[in-house]
Amino acid sequence: MKTTADTTPIVEMRNIKKNFGAVQALRGVDLALHANEVIGLMGDNAAGKSTLMKVLSGAYIPDGGEILIDGKKAHVNNPMDARRMGIEMVYQDYALANNLDVAANVFLGREAVRVKLGPIGVMDNRHMEQETKHLLNRLKIDISSVRLKVERLSGGQRQAVAIARATAFNAKVIIMDEPTAALSVAAIDKVLDLVRELKSQGSSIIIISHRLEDIYQVSDRMIVLRHGRKVSDTPVVGDIHEFREQVVAYMVGARDDFSEEEVA
Amino acid sequence: MSFIKNAQTLVRENIREYGMFIALFIIMATFTVTTNGIFISSRNIVNLVNQTGYIAVLAVGMTLVIVIRHIDLSVGFLAGFLGAVAAIALVSWHLPVYAAIMVVLVLGILAGLLTSFLVAQMGIPSFVATLAGWLGYRGAIQLITRSTGTIIIPNAAFNAIGNGFIPDIPDFGILPGIHKITLILGFLGIILYVTNEIANRRKMKSYEFEVMSFEMFALKLVFVSGLIGGIAWLLAGYQGLSWTAVVVLVVVIIYNFITTKTVLGRHIYAVGGNPEAAELSGISVKRLTHVVFGSMGMLSALSGILFASRLQSATTMAGTLFELDAIAAAFVGGVSAAGGVGKVTGAIIGALVMTSLTSGMNLMGIDISYQYIVRAIVLAAAVIFDVATRNTGK
């Protein structure tokens, strides 16, 4: 499943910069995601992982750099733009409305409309509930009813709903920000299964995690950020111990593959 | 045995929804006893419904404001002010009734948008922005009524909104003195309710969703049908359904439809539940804030019209403490201070609770100072109930 360098990446981010006041969260990061590839994105707290992905998902506007989708320059100004281009993000804190049910969350912002009365659309709840049911079945997510309010779900089920929501509209690229944080071991396995399932169904995925074993299990390639710069971009190979040592070396700054290139 | 157990768990699980019915029932029963039945007389119930009208429409709007995690303290004096504008439009500008109403409703929307501009665009907490509105509109009423004092409205059509009743078919021997159209409407209401509930239950079952036991379901149908029938019978015994009640019913039906069936309604609740998630889903929180406060302003105008019409005049004190009753009604009706939860139908029950309290205490001749204290306690109790059931209700 490894992609060769000469195919056009499905998503390419070039020299992305983002400042928050005096904080340089991203100092010129490149990232290329190929079709049907899973990238593990790692780095210490505040390395800029979430920021980089929020730039891709349209939640943040970068201060510099460009984004190419299928080789063409794209303008991602808000989350809806990104979604229209097939990029979906599962946010670190799930970003679900707990007071609404599962189906309502899956379709939030993209409700199926039965009739339109002027500016007001009447929802097609039956359609949304059925679609949600199919979706949960397809992803092998175990939730007894799509009419359950999200506040009644367990942490693992919420994460599953958030992921299902990201996949509901045939996304090409799914970004997951720490999908396994705050989950039990069993729930983590379920989420990782879900990632494999999505890959087998053809999605391309970027997954952020602090848990090296998660990245090791599901990723084809790993990227390490440090202080807003990319310090490593290598295929995931070898056994888990080598992998761990390698990642830690990059994360603490003992190794840096891009140091001399980084002048800008 | 198991039936009682059933009932108990049902009440416990739906305590937020049933709490207001229980409160309403206790209040009505208490006042019926303490006033030797005067409280439950046809005449008083008709009055009660008309008094509830101008609070009920405010409570509907307030429910949505609280659902999106804001508050509006300005609605009382805004209603009073716009009622006075309606009076001036009729008396001084000689506008026809429909034109005066339109002008006032549009002014209400503009006032609501002014609030939402401060809240959504300037980022001012709604509590502060609407406190300023409270003071400002209060000053505005005094300003426009200063030269005239109370403005008497001599327009029969306008005054009918707050005092008139829907016409009836002429008497033909059966049930003399009873308002038959009201009875028929009540009957239709029951049929509509029952068929709707049965269809819902069937749908839920076909989705393999858990439904309440058949006995409980039947009991609920009988209870609510009895309530609708009883109210219709009481109203029919006096002069029937008032125009105020019609206005309130129309408002509730429209708002209930919008909040439960439309994308707009779904988004309002999503914003209340998790504004960040809503924003990330492409929902504009600002836009919805404008919509909700705009609707609140329009309903404030409607409330002002109902009140001015009922008193057949506009007074300097019109609208005083309406905001308290509207906020209390929303909380009694099941809205949650945490946002995202609350139905407009609940707001109507809440409004009935608040006006029943006022009406009952007036009939009993309770001193106004105690009345304030009782209403304060009810408001506090409703919010305490909300917080208590929210923490344990999961």
Ligand SMILES: Nc1ncnc2c1ncn2[C@@H]1O[C@H](COP(=O)(O)OP(=O)(O)OP(=O)(O)O)[C@@H](O)[C@H]1O
């Ligand atoms: N909205 C924001 N406003 C101000 N500063 C921000 C904002 N978002 C991120 N930052 C800052 O940018 C830097 C990178 O943050 P980011 O959230 O991308 O880190 P991260 O790698 O995702 O960390 P973690 O593993 O803790 O989630 C941090 O210094 C953070 O404080």
Ligand SMILES: [Mg+2]
């Ligand atoms: Mg992060």
